[in-house]
Amino acid sequence: xxxxxxxxxxxxxxxxxxxxxxxxxxxxxxxxxxxxxxxxxxxxxxxxxxxxxxxxxxxxxxxxxxxxxxxxxxxxxxxxxxxxxxxxxxxxxxxxxxxxxxxxxxxxxxxxxxxxxxxxxxxxxxxxxxxxxxxxxxxxxxxxxxxxxxxxxxxxxxxxxxxxxxxxxxxxxxxxxxxxxxxxxxxxxxxxxxxxxxxxxxxxxxxxxxxxxxxx
Amino acid sequence: xxxxxxxxxxxxxxxxxxxxxxxxxxxxxxxxxxxxxxxxxxxxxxxxxxxxxxxxxxxxxxxxxxxxxxxxxxxxxxxxxxxxxxxxxxxxxxxxxxxxxxxxxxxxxxxxxxxxxxxxxxxxxxxxxxxxxxxxxxxxxxxxxxxxxxxxxxxxxxxxxxxxxxxxxxxxxxxxxxxxxxxxxxxxxxxxxxxxxxxxxxxxxxxxxxxxxxxxxxxxxxxxxxxxxxxxxxxxxxxxxxxxxxxxxxxxxxxxxxxxxxxxxxxxxxxxxxxxxxxxxxxxxxxxxxxxxxxxxxxxxxxxxxxxxxxxxxxxxxxxxxxxxxxxxxxxxxxxxxxxxxxxxxxxxxxxxxxxxxxxxxxxxxxxxxxxxxxxxxxxxxxxxxxxxxxxxxxxxxxxxxxxxxxxxxxxxxxxxxxxxxxxxxxxxxxxxxxxxxxxxxxxxxxxxxxxxxxxxxxxxxxxxxxxxxxxxxxxxxxxxxxxxxxxxxxxxxxxxxxxxxxxxxxxxxxxxxxxxxxxxxxxxxxxxxxxxxxxxxxxxxxxxxxxxxxxxxxxxxxxxxxxxxxxxxxxxxxxxxxxxx
Numbered sequence: 121x122x123x124x125x126x127x128x129x130x131x132x133x134x135x136x137x138x139x140x141x142x143x144x145x146x147x148x149x150x151x152x153x154x155x156x157x158x159x160x161x162x163x164x165x166x167x168x169x170x171x172x173x174x175x176x177x178x179x180x181x182x183x184x185x186x187x188x189x190x191x192x193x194x195x196x197x198x199x200x201x202x203x204x205x206x207x208x209x210x211x212x213x214x215x216x217x218x219x220x221x222x223x224x225x226x227x228x229x230x231x232x233x234x235x236x237x238x239x240x241x242x243x244x245x246x247x248x249x250x251x252x253x254x255x256x257x258x259x260x261x262x263x264x265x266x267x268x269x270x271x272x273x274x275x276x277x278x279x280x281x282x283x284x285x286x287x288x289x290x291x292x293x294x295x296x297x298x299x300x301x302x303x304x305x306x307x308x309x310x311x312x313x314x315x316x317x318x319x320x321x322x323x324x325x326x327x328x329x330x331x332x333x334x335x336x
Numbered sequence: 337x338x339x340x341x342x343x344x345x346x347x348x349x350x351x352x353x354x355x356x357x358x359x360x361x362x363x364x365x366x367x368x369x370x371x372x373x374x375x376x377x378x379x380x381x382x383x384x385x386x387x388x389x390x391x392x393x394x395x396x397x398x399x400x401x402x403x404x405x406x407x408x409x410x411x412x413x414x415x416x417x418x419x420x421x422x423x424x425x426x427x428x429x430x431x432x433x434x435x436x437x438x439x440x441x442x443x444x445x446x447x448x449x450x451x452x453x454x455x456x457x458x459x460x461x462x463x464x465x466x467x468x469x470x471x472x473x474x475x476x477x478x479x480x481x482x483x484x485x486x487x488x489x490x491x492x493x494x495x496x497x498x499x500x501x502x503x504x505x506x507x508x509x510x511x512x513x514x515x516x517x518x519x520x521x522x523x524x525x526x527x528x529x530x531x532x533x534x535x536x537x538x539x540x541x542x543x544x545x546x547x548x549x550x551x552x553x554x555x556x557x558x559x560x561x562x563x564x565x566x567x568x569x570x571x572x573x574x575x576x577x578x579x580x581x582x583x584x585x586x587x588x589x590x591x592x593x594x595x596x597x598x599x600x601x602x603x604x605x606x607x608x609x610x611x612x613x614x615x616x617x618x619x620x621x622x623x624x625x626x627x628x629x630x631x632x633x634x635x636x637x638x639x640x641x642x643x644x645x646x647x648x649x650x651x652x653x654x655x656x657x658x659x660x661x662x663x664x665x666x667x668x669x670x671x672x673x674x675x676x677x678x679x680x681x682x683x684x685x686x687x688x689x690x691x692x693x694x695x696x697x698x699x700x701x702x703x704x705x706x707x708x709x710x711x712x713x714x715x716x717x718x719x720x721x722x723x724x725x726x727x728x729x730x731x732x733x734x735x736x737x738x739x740x741x742x743x744x745x746x747x748x749x750x751x752x753x754x755x756x757x758x759x760x761x762x763x764x765x766x767x768x769x770x771x772x773x774x775x776x777x778x779x780x781x782x783x784x785x786x787x788x789x790x791x792x793x794x795x796x797x798x799x800x801x802x803x804x805x806x807x808x809x810x811x812x813x814x815x816x817x818x819x820x821x822x823x824x825x826x827x828x829x830x831x832x833x834x835x836x837x838x839x840x841x842x843x844x845x846x847x848x849x850x851x852x853x854x855x856x857x858x859x860x861x862x863x864x865x866x867x868x869x870x871x872x873x874x875x876x877x878x879x880x881x882x883x884x885x886x887x888x889x890x891x892x893x894x895x896x897x898x899x900x901x902x903x904x905x906x907x908x909x910x911x912x913x914x915x916x917x918x
Contacts, residue, residue: 155402188394191402260381279382
């Protein structure tokens with residue numbers, strides 16, 4: 121049997137290792153000493169990371185990207201991560217920073233990712249079509265849509281709170297003091313409420329216009 | 337209970353799990369305070385929102401990231417240790433005397449062997465199928481191929497008629513052979529889709545296209561090729577493309593110029609741009625950023641304007657009331673893109689205005705731009721205007737630019753040939769004289785380039801000029817590269833370039849990076865390595881781009897790239913180094 125660490129270092133073609141290490145048809149990971157550390161420190165928190173990432177990004181594909189990005193940073197600090205008391209908070213903090221950085225970058229130049237199976241023809245259109253408008257009647261859809269319209273920092277706070285994290289935990293993740301957090305959480309909820317109200321007014325105005333025949 | 341209490345509950349407690357007493361108190365307050373009631377409701381709704389289950393493949397993907405990271409880290413550490421070992425060995429040897437020194441050097445692994453230890457390959461990190469996909473089974477245009485799973489299409493939100501989609505195959509990595517195979521085929525499908533969306537242009541290729549072939553489309557051809565490994569000794573058509581075009585590796589001035597000229601000047605219907613999208617998971621965001629930047633660059637320099645934009649630009653070009661420089665700018669935008677794509681836009685009215693600008697523009701660089709813009713698509717009626725510019729323009733560079741266009745577009749026109757022959761007899765400027773006879777006597781031009789390059793009495797810029805003019809003509813550049821080694825021209829060229837130095841080279845002779853990239857000479861590599869230490873990051877990026885061909889496999893280059901990776905302060909430079917190392 122081959123030595124696993126030997127494989128990752130010296131084998132140019134993974135196919136030669138497949139027969140002995142991987143299940144048939146699967147391209148897997150060849151274990152190495154630090155892989156176990158990674159598995160122990162990071163993998164147990166993956167589910168929670170994904171949930172938070174999904175809340176922040178509102179999209180499964182982007183959430184996966186964000187989680188993987190967090191994992192890359194975790195790889196760089198595996199030794200430190202192994203001795204930290206609350207690795208989940210540490211990982212969430214990294215994710216938070218990555219998310220904020222990514223949002224800033226996206227603001228500078230928007231980049232659209234296609235979800236699996238999505239028609240590229242629908243990409244450029246930023247206005248809602250009739251089907252999409254009908255879907256928006258659902259209150260939850262509207263809420264989530266407006267949630268994504270919040271500023272990234274507000275999304276982080278409300279998202280973490282919705283995931284059940286208390287002020288102390290959010291403080292350790294975001295590095296913001298509790299009093300400030302309280303105020304920001306309040307403001308974030310107010311912003312969300314305002315966005316929802318504005319959306320409701322738009323919908324009412326659009327319905328009125330249709331009834332009066334001003335809109336084809 | 338008051339608003340502060342409610343706010344505190346919403347901030348740090350779970351509203352659904354409050355004790356009965358507090359819940360009753362909260363409910364009483366919420367009935368009397370609509371604002372708190374709204375906050376409460378929003379919090380509950382958000383908490384109850386459905387979150388999809390984590391994809392089963394995510395854990396495996398993360399483990400792969402970890403494995404890749406460890407492999408890189410291990411290699412870097414080994415390289416460091418090897419160098420440390422070398423230093424210790426040398427120190428011990430000095431103490432032990434000459435005999436001991438000899439023995440130790442013989443036994444100690446040096447930096448070269450450390451560099452060789454870099455065994456990580458994309459296959460090892462993220463293996464994909466190495467079986468060539470069956471291009472013949474792809475749906476032929478105009479049938480739209482299905483949009484694949486596991487892929488990104490990038491576009492700009494700003495332009496709803498995006499001209500270019502950049503495909504990046506392996507951002508979500510395949511987990512099985514079958515998936516990898518399907519992804520490869522999907523990639524070809526996406527290329528077809530790209531070609532349908534962008535008339536006249538563009539081949540977008542990635543690292544992992546595992547075969548070479550040509551797919552016939554409707555009015556276009558797609559040339560598909562395996563980019564690495566590039567074998568300079570092969571007769572692959574890619575060699576031709578490669579000498580004409582520069583692999584884009586970022587927004588350096590060299591790159592911008594190269595992309596613009598490659599796309600604008602190439603008469604090759606298969607002209608391609610290579611957009612190297614990094615395929616490693618830990619570089620995902622950078623890959624997206626890089627692709628986005630490339631799209632922007634292409635939009636700016638290469639792609640023809642969309643129809644509505646073209647109409648607006650045309651109106652500006654023909655608008656007499658606008659200042660000339662604004663009209664020239666609009667003309668350059670209007671005529672951007674490859675020759676085939678812009679030919680139909682160059683109607684009689686526009687051609688007349690272009691000629692007018694070519695003769696009357698105040699600044700020489702504007703007149704040069706006009707004659708350059710027309711290259712590759714100049715209508716027959718323009719030959720007279722070009723001849724006039726060649727014979728009577730007061731600026732030498734403008735004359736040369738017009739002459740290059742004349743040579744390329746009207747080289748077989750008998751009248752033009754006679755006029756140029758007459759010009760060659762009367763002309764005092766040797767470069768213009770030789771250029772005028774270039775089509776009739778290419779060997780004479782070759783000799784002229786050789787002689788000028790070797791003429792040590794001339795200033796460097798003058799010695800390099802004929803070569804620059806050669807390299808700027810795609811049909812001549814390949815021939816020069818093939819013959820340069822034997823004729824000793826490359827040695828003379830490298831001597832001049834080394835004297836100029838890598839730092840100044842980018843400002844003074846940016847085209848030389850393209851040549852350095854192709855020249856297989858230790859001196860060329862050394863000069864580019866010198867560029868990696870330049871204080872200007874644009875120079876470092878240009879040097880990296882030029883090292884990205886076969887040179888990156890050389891041990892000294894690998895060692896230098898590792899140093900860049902460890903020490904360079906510019907993240908973009910480090911990212912490029914990682915891409916080359918992998």
